[in-house]
Amino acid sequence: MRSKLANSVARYLLLALFLFILIGPLLWQFTLAFKGKGDDIYAVPPYVIPKDPTVSNFVEAFNRIPVLRYFANSLVVAAIGVAGNIVGSTLAGYALARLKFRCKRLVTVLIFAAMLIPGETLLISQFIIVKDLGLQNTLLGAALPGLCGAMNVLLMTNAFAGVPVELEEAGKVDGANIWQRFLHICLPQVKGTMTVVAIFAFVGAWNAFLWPLIILGDDSVYTLTVGLNRLKNQFVSDPRLIAAGTVIALVPIIVFFLTFQRHFFKGVEEGGIKGCRGASPAGR
DSSP states (O other), rough: HHHHHHHHHHHHHHHHHHHHHHHHHHHHHHHHHOOTTSSSSSSOOSSSOOOBBHHHHEEEEEHOOOOHHHHHHHHEEEEEHHHHHHHHHHHHHHHHOOOOTTTTHHHHHHHHHHHHHGGGGGGHHHHHHHHHOOOTTTTTHHHHGGSSOHHHHHHHHHHHSSHHHHHHHHHHTTTOOHHHHIIIIIIIGGGGHHHHHHHHHHHHHHHHHHHHHHHHHHHGOHHHHHHHHGGSSSSSSHHHHHHHHHHHHHHHHHHHHHHHHHHHHHHHHHHHHHHHHHHHHOOO
16 A cells, blocks of 8 residues: 555656656746846746736837747748648658558668758758758748658658558459548548647747758848847847747747647547557457
8 A cells, every 4th residue: 555655656756847847947938028127037046926027028029020020931931841741741651651662661761860860960961952942041941951851751651550451452442542542541540640740840840940040041031930039139138038039939839739739639549449440350
């Protein structure tokens, strides 16, 4: 009895520690954005609830930089990234999971290898390619390197591999061609994973900073993450103002996740139930 109680207490303490590590900095950043001039942000011990709450930091951020324009640019880059990852990862995942072709194993190995290469080592080659394509200083050039992620391809490959083969065989018997089987049989089974891919792609494109900073030189095409860097003065920086900018940048990610989380969990649940039903006769 005591051992079970001790295990439960240890699990909850560990969970609380992880929540503190993950949510603590986010909560501090959020409250810092609402602290006014009367708050001592360097107080020891620190306090979370502002004593002089204000929204002037957000107003100042909007006055200093064109937030809405940067916001729109980031939305364009994120939309390109989401569309590219959904289409590219879905087609590549289906091909790797279902189709038979030469060098299939080699392609899979290369995708794994792409995940192991640090992105910073490819910046020079990516910059040269994008520049030669005439896409420097464009939103498409900022979105191009993240158009199809290796991790997303593997996620979709695993999702399609979990779809019962019998479903496709039944469609083939009914006269469905490969595109009809892909669109009407397999694709509805992996909507949950497609939502995961969309969320990963959106967050990655929205939070990207280094590549847009390199490829974008015109202020009019800055993404929000690059534009927020202008809130930092060369000599003096106001942490409250920077925190307000980060909160502004965080809102779309939260909204995007909250919008699609229901579809994600519903898709995963339905896919698991269908997968179990489809696999049970074979198991027998």
